[in-house]
Amino acid sequence: MNFSVYWQNADAVSKTLYFVLVIMSIATWTIFVIRLMGTRQLKQHAFNHLEQALNQLKAKLSLLSLDERKTVAEQSLLRTISEQKTKAEKGVAVLGTIASIAPFMGLFGTVWGIFHALVAVGKSGQAGLAQVATPVGEALIMTGLGLAVAIPAVLAYNICVRANRALAHGLNDKAHQLLIDVMLDK
Template identity: 35%
Template sequence: MMPQFRVAPMIRKPALGLMAAALLIAPSGAEAANALATLPRDLSPWGMFTAADIVVKVVMVGLAVASLATWTVWLSKTIELRRETARARAALAQLETDTTLAELRSTEAKDGVGQLIQTAAREAQLSGWNFDDDFKERVALRLERTEAAMSRKITRGTGILATIGAVAPFVGLFGTVWGIMNAFIGISEAHTTNLAVVAPGIAEALLATALGLVAAVPAVVIYNYLVRQIANYRALLGDASAQVLLLVSRDRGRSARLMARAAE
């Protein structure tokens, strides 16, 4: 008879080893499952905002308010600059005509050029419409002060754009650093480095940097655009001041000719 081999005990030992390995792996798998169960399921921007830390939320709200202020300033200053530029061009065209300062003093001072005409007419009135040698210098001083006042008025509100453009990225970076700190603290408390556990906290932190850039980039672009438009408006005011001085000089020449004819 042929000898019989007992194979069953040899098969049982590998099976027992696999069962023991499965028992060792099971707790970590359960821990990962519990960690995944506690993760926020909504990873949209709004979901990340609601799940973020209170400090990160404050940073995000501040950046959203700054972005709203940027677009509000852009809208208001664009409308104001277009209106004032159109008025200045119309008044400058009127100064180019054959007119006198006495005829223009009734012009309503609704724009910068109207203010220049009114201040020159006011000096002429205070001087008794006597165009002496110092009259032109007095008018020039008044025009310079009025032009500076109009320039300050038209630039009002643009400083906030420069501030937002310079500060917003750093505010967003602060929110990101704070959020990443909280994410690492959560990792140490969970005792796991599973990417599914780490990713939501880091994503919430990076959202602050994204909002900082969203607030800063339009602020810088809009600020540069408004600076160019304000420079064009200031150039129109400079041209208007020169035209008013020319008008004063022509009126002085006309006055001298009238006085000469009267003396004859």
């Protein structure tokens, strides 16, 4: 069965599911590429932002006691780290959602195709190959499409989460280094 036969026999529900899954696939790849490129750029920007946050406080910190200086510097660094982590996580939840939903949408398409096969059998009164081949083929296409969307979304989600975790560790290490520098400044 080629795609034109599928498309001619598909109803509005099947075509809608098809378009939704295609849109989800495009969104997955777009978000994944943007997140990969963005995380690399964000890493250097975030490190610079940490340094800038403490540089802005240096004049004020010199007037404080050691404990106060440590507390103020820690809070400034934690706030900056939180801002940078929030930037890095944009779009990752969408990948997780697509990875979770796509197989079920494919399954719904499968159920819908099997339903069409049973309706065709019921109308003809015979359970021949001619009555069930197209709807079952439609069902299998929707199953495959759901998996074709979900699998890359799961992989992209896991890669982005891992990159964000590495970024968070790097930011924490840099913040500790900066905090030590602030504590040693008199």
